[in-house]
Amino acid sequence: MDITPHTQWCGIIGNPVEHSLSPAIHNAAFQKMGLDLVYLAFRVEALGDALKGIRALGNARGFSVxxxxxxxxxxxxxxxxxxxxxxxxxxxxxAEEGKLKGYNTDASGALRALKEGGALLDGHRVLILGSGGAARAIAFALSTGTGLAGLTILGIEEAERQKLVKDLRDKTGVPVEDGPLTLDMLRNWVPHVRTLIHCTPVGMSPKVDESCVPANLFRPELTVMDIVYNPRETKLL
Structure with missing residues (x-):
C-alpha cells in the first residue's frame, strides 16, 4: 500500500482500540478495490478535541466510533x-467539506443478524446485557423492528441504564425492565428469555477468559449474540 499526499484516511476512534480488527479489515478491502485510502486506529480520550481536529483536516474521510x-x-x-x-x-x-455527520449501522446490522440466525423475537422477551451505545442501538432496533413482548436490560452503570430505559419507554412504548448486572439478576432473568444479547466489553481481547454469564444458565433453546468480535469465539459463546 502506497501512501501519498493524496491518500485519504479513515479510522476508528475509541478507548481502548488496541483490540480492534477494523484496520486490518478495511485496509485489506481498500487495497483489493484499488482505493487510495488508509484506515488507522486512534485511542481517543479528549473526544471534542479529536473531532475538532478531524474537521480541520481536508483528507479525513470517515470514522468508526x-x-x-x-x-x-x-x-x-x-x-x-x-x-x-x-x-x-x-x-x-x-467527514465532508469540513462537516461531520453521524450515522448508526449497529441497529440494522444487529437486527438483520438476529433474524437471519433464527432468533425468536416476536412475542418473546429479550435480555440485553449492557447499556452503552451498542446496547442502546440494538434495544431501539428490537423495539421498533419486531413484535417483542418486552425487553430486560441489565447493566453496571445505573444512570446510563436508567436513561436508556426512559428513552425506550418514551419513544417506543415497549415494556422494559431493568436492573444491575449481577449474578442474582442473571439467575432471575435468563430462564425467562429466548434471546440474550451481550453488549459489554467483557471477554474482549486481551481478557478472553472472562464471561458475564455462568455456563450453567444456558439451555439449548436460548439464542445468544455476543457483539464482541475479537476473539472470534468468545468464552460466552
Whole structure:
C-alpha cells in the first residue's frame, strides 16, 4: 500500500482500540478495490478535541466510533441522520467539506443478524446485557423492528441504564425492565428469555477468559449474540 499526499484516511476512534480488527479489515478491502485510502486506529480520550481536529483536516474521510464514544460524540457533530438521532447513539462519522455527520449501522446490522440466525423475537422477551451505545442501538432496533413482548436490560452503570430505559419507554412504548448486572439478576432473568444479547466489553481481547454469564444458565433453546468480535469465539459463546 502506497501512501501519498493524496491518500485519504479513515479510522476508528475509541478507548481502548488496541483490540480492534477494523484496520486490518478495511485496509485489506481498500487495497483489493484499488482505493487510495488508509484506515488507522486512534485511542481517543479528549473526544471534542479529536473531532475538532478531524474537521480541520481536508483528507479525513470517515470514522468508526466505538466504546465509550457512541453517545458522547453526538453533541460535537454538525448533523446526525434521523435513525441515529432517534436512537441517541452513532457508530459512524462521515467527514465532508469540513462537516461531520453521524450515522448508526449497529441497529440494522444487529437486527438483520438476529433474524437471519433464527432468533425468536416476536412475542418473546429479550435480555440485553449492557447499556452503552451498542446496547442502546440494538434495544431501539428490537423495539421498533419486531413484535417483542418486552425487553430486560441489565447493566453496571445505573444512570446510563436508567436513561436508556426512559428513552425506550418514551419513544417506543415497549415494556422494559431493568436492573444491575449481577449474578442474582442473571439467575432471575435468563430462564425467562429466548434471546440474550451481550453488549459489554467483557471477554474482549486481551481478557478472553472472562464471561458475564455462568455456563450453567444456558439451555439449548436460548439464542445468544455476543457483539464482541475479537476473539472470534468468545468464552460466552
Amino acid at each position: 466505538t466504546i465509550p464514544h457512541k453517545v458522547a460524540a453526538i453533541p460535537f457533530l454538525d448533523e446526525v441522520e434521523p435513525t441515529a438521532k432517534h436512537i441517541g447513539a452513532i457508530n459512524t462519522i462521515v
